[in-house]
Amino acid sequence: MIAWMNWTPSVAIFFAVIAGILAFMTVYEVVSPCTERKGFLPISTTRGDRLFIGLLSAAYIHLAFLAVSDITLWVALAVSVVWLLVLLRWG
Amino acid sequence: MNKVPNNRAWWLVLPVFILVAFSALIPLMTVVNYSVQDIFGPGNAYYVGTEWFREVLADERLRESLLRQFLFSGAVLAIQIPLGIGVALMMPKSGIKASLCLILLAVPLLIPWNVVGTIWQIFGRGDIGLFGWGLNALGVDYNYTGNTVDAWLTVLLMDVWHWTPLVALLCYSGLRAIPEAFYQAAEIDRASKWAVFRYIQLPRLKSVLVIAVLLRFMDSFMIYTEPFVLTGGGPGSSTTFLSQTLTTMAIGQFDIGRAAAFSLIYFLIVLLVSWLFFTAITHLDKEK
Numbered sequence: 001m002i003a004w005m006n007w008t009p010s011v012a013i014f015f016a017v018i019a020g021i022l023a024f025m026t027v028y029e030v031v032s033p034c035t036e037r038k039g040f041l042p043i044s045t046t047r048g049d050r051l052f053i054g055l056l057s058a059a060y061i062h063l064a065f066l067a068v069s070d071i072t073l074w075v076a077l078a079v080s081v082v083w084l085l086v087l088l089r090w091g
Numbered sequence: 092m093n094k095v096p097n098n099r100a101w102w103l104v105l106p107v108f109i110l111v112a113f114s115a116l117i118p119l120m121t122v123v124n125y126s127v128q129d130i131f132g133p134g135n136a137y138y139v140g141t142e143w144f145r146e147v148l149a150d151e152r153l154r155e156s157l158l159r160q161f162l163f164s165g166a167v168l169a170i171q172i173p174l175g176i177g178v179a180l181m182m183p184k185s186g187i188k189a190s191l192c193l194i195l196l197a198v199p200l201l202i203p204w205n206v207v208g209t210i211w212q213i214f215g216r217g218d219i220g221l222f223g224w225g226l227n228a229l230g231v232d233y234n235y236t237g238n239t240v241d242a243w244l245t246v247l248l249m250d251v252w253h254w255t256p257l258v259a260l261l262c263y264s265g266l267r268a269i270p271e272a273f274y275q276a277a278e279i280d281r282a283s284k285w286a287v288f289r290y291i292q293l294p295r296l297k298s299v300l301v302i303a304v305l306l307r308f309m310d311s312f313m314i315y316t317e318p319f320v321l322t323g324g325g326p327g328s329s330t331t332f333l334s335q336t337l338t339t340m341a342i343g344q345f346d347i348g349r350a351a352a353f354s355l356i357y358f359l360i361v362l363l364v365s366w367l368f369f370t371a372i373t374h375l376d377k378e379k
Contacts, residue, residue: 010127
């Protein structure tokens with residue numbers, strides 16, 4: 001499966017993590033449905049909205065790290081994870 | 092008490108999900124996969140990590156075409172949205188004249204992109220084109236194949252000609268949806284034409300305009316065929332927009348890895364802008 005179309009492990013892990021997050025959020029939503037609320041973001045959001053905003057900004061954080069610095073991307077990943085958690089909790 | 096909705100209907104979405112997976116998700120995954128490799132041929136690929144992204148982000152040529160793209164989309168919106176509103180305001184409200192106007196407006200929208208490019212390519216020529224020949228006859232030094240400003244103006248004019256009718260039609264439908272009572276109330280208050288526009292028509296057009304801006308932004312941001320046919324991206328690279336740079340890279344130079352990395356960045360920009368507009372639309376609806 002992984003040899004088909006030259007799939008590489010890192011891409012496989014990337015999409016597996018995304019799929020995992022989506023699956024987890026689906027189960028979480030079924031177990032305890034969320035209601036829309038307003039946090040520090042200027043708009044009122046649901047849990048899914050905040051996840052989307054978090055993932056999209058994570059992509060931009062990674063790109064910004066690549067564009068302006070030579071720091072390893074693990075730092076960008078750590079920043080993104082912290083940001084995602086902050087967003088999900090207080091966003 | 093919040094009633095928990097029954098979510099089992101989501102299973103009905105499964106066929107669509109499978110279709111989308113094959114037509115969109117797997118190709119997208121493939122692009123991500125290509126963006127981390129240097130591929131020379133089947134069975135001859137090397138893992139390069141984020142090297143392509145680093146290179147693409149530092150690439151002067153791509154930065155320039157990205158800037159050009161934003162300029163073009165900005166100019167397109169700045170011209171077409173006010174012009175479209177103006178055209179819609181001046182159109183007759185009903186009767187045979189309204190139908191005639193609608194048909195005339197819709198004509199440019201029906202012409203295929205490459206034909207639009209060809210039309211303007213001939214139209215702008217100094218020797219046989221009416222537009223180019225006319226300008227030259229008036230003493231204006233116009234040559235869209237040699238002059239950067241002329242090339243830009245021609246591409247912009249072409250896009251305005253092609254797509255302003257869409258904005259006008261959307262605004263026209265928005266205007267027709269305003270109840271007559273609003274105008275009568277304004278007349279009783281002796282509101283000026285400007286006040287009617289500012290406080291009745293414009294607010295009522297808000298949601299239509301958001302859609303118009305979104306459509307025009309997306310289309311102009313991904314424009315390829317018309318400038319490619321009209322100027323071929325020239326003179327030099329002055330009208331080479333993003334998708335043309337990308338196509339040259341992916342198909343012309345067969346630089347798949349780099350092109351994949353760049354199309355992902357392109358995708359992220361489009362995704363961000365669409366999300367912003369989508370949020371704007373849905374929040375407008377909530378305010379009502």
